[in-house]
Amino acid sequence: AxxxxxxxxxxxxxxxxxxxxxxxxxxxGSPELFWYVQYSRQRLQLLLRHISRExxxxxxxxxxxxxxxxxxxxxxAQEEDSAMYYCALRRSGGYNKLIFGAGTRLxxxx
Amino acid sequence: EPxxxxxxxxxxxxxxxxxxxxxxxxxxxxxFYWYRQILGQKVEFLVSFYNNEIxxxxxxxxxxxxxxxxxxxxxxxxxxxTKLEDSAMYFCASTGQPGETQYFGPGTRLLVL
Numbered sequence: 001a002x003x004x005x006x007x008x009x010x011x012x013x014x015x016x017x018x019x020x021x022x023x024x025x026x027x028x029g030s031p032e033l034f035w036y037v038q039y040s041r042q043r044l045q046l047l048l049r050h051i052s053r054e055x056x057x058x059x060x061x062x063x064x065x066x067x068x069x070x071x072x073x074x075x076x077a078q079e080e081d082s083a084m085y086y087c088a089l090r091r092s093g094g095y096n097k098l099i100f101g102a103g104t105r106l107x108x109x110x
Numbered sequence: 111e112p113x114x115x116x117x118x119x120x121x122x123x124x125x126x127x128x129x130x131x132x133x134x135x136x137x138x139x140x141x142f143y144w145y146r147q148i149l150g151q152k153v154e155f156l157v158s159f160y161n162n163e164i165x166x167x168x169x170x171x172x173x174x175x176x177x178x179x180x181x182x183x184x185x186x187x188x189x190x191x192t193k194l195e196d197s198a199m200y201f202c203a204s205t206g207q208p209g210e211t212q213y214f215g216p217g218t219r220l221l222v223l
Contacts, residue, residue, distance in 0.1 A: 034211070042216070043201075043214050043215060043216045044214040045214070046211045086153065092209075096166075097155040097158055097168075098143075098145075098153075098203075100145075102151070103152065
């Protein structure tokens with residue numbers, strides 16, 4: 001079965017601290033992994049995807065197939081990073097559905 | 111930048127009533143989705159739709175649910191006889207090309223009393 005696990009419901013850090021939001025997945029095939037972010041009162045929006053291997057707003061995520069993980073990292077958190085972060089998986093290719101984790105709320109304090 | 115839009119933003123209905131949630135996907139997109147999120151739970155896939163047909167549906171998407179593309183722009187989700195447990199945020203999403211990201215609407219918050 002396809003599953004995405006985000007073990008932390010809430011991650012609370014101070015501004016300038018490093019952040020790591022954990023995501024583990026189970027999938028027997030070749031997945032695509034995504035991080036979506038939802039700022040307060042806004043829609044879900046794509047933050048990054050593993051195939052892009054890019055850094056968005058200072059965030060990076062590396063797909064580790066051995067550990068089946070796709071953790072989201074940022075070296076120095078900013079207050080504006082406070083949001084809900086969802087890790088999602090999709091079977092590669094085509095128009096397949098997204099399977100979401102439960103989400104982690106990141107709270108960055110001044 | 112084009113966006114997916116959804117109406118209404120909030121809807122309150124009585125148990126047993128029919129509701130129609132509306133979505134306008136991004137104009138050149140071809141593949142459409144509905145997801146829902148019950149309060150405090152994860153975002154769950156309901157159904158995907160392509161070329162005027164359901165491509166995939168989850169076990170949540172039972173006979174009470176239906177989707178339609180009544181014209182060239184709207185994509186609707188109908189719940190025939192709402193139950194209390196249908197209370198949730200419903201998200202529409204669309205995508206243009208295979209492998210492209212899905213773009214989400216702002217959601218409709220449905221409350222069934």
